[in-house]
Amino acid sequence: MRHLIVVLACWTTAAGLWADADEDARAKEAVDTFKKLYASKDEATRVAAVPALGDPAHPLTLKALAALLTSDTPAVRTTAAETLRHFTGMKGVVRVLSAALDPNDAHPDVQKAIVETLGTTDDPTAAA
Numbered sequence: 001m002r003h004l005i006v007v008l009a010c011w012t013t014a015a016g017l018w019a020d021a022d023e024d025a026r027a028k029e030a031v032d033t034f035k036k037l038y039a040s041k042d043e044a045t046r047v048a049a050v051p052a053l054g055d056p057a058h059p060l061t062l063k064a065l066a067a068l069l070t071s072d073t074p075a076v077r078t079t080a081a082e083t084l085r086h087f088t089g090m091k092g093v094v095r096v097l098s099a100a101l102d103p104n105d106a107h108p109d110v111q112k113a114i115v116e117t118l119g120t121t122d123d124p125t126a127a128a
Contacts, residue, residue, distance in 0.1 A: 027058035054086035069100035074107040081113035
């Protein structure tokens with residue numbers, strides 16, 4: 001019986017590592033796809049590229065979205081904030097969104113999207 005428990009524990013650990021590697025690969029693929037589309041000078045193409053970063057919710061895609069919250073056009077920034085709604089409960093999301101809040105931003109729609117996304121997180125510090 002003890003051997004069975006050890007084998008099951010090893011198998012479970014290995015399965016978890018494979019799942020993590022798969023998520024890492026999917027995140028890298030999402031970022032690579034995003035970068036190709038985002039290279040466009042056309043705003044509509046850049047806006048359309050942003051939601052690809054929402055799946056999977058991963059630290060790599062979070063980092064890419066975080067950079068968009070404070071740069072580019074209001075439409076790209078708003079779409080980045082809205083895409084972060086897929087990251088509910090992920091560590092670091094509230095910090096990223098909070099850092100992008102700027103009461104002096106000339107684009108209140110962007111700030112509204114950030115606040116609304118903060119409201120969708122499962123983190124109680126989002127209300128603080």
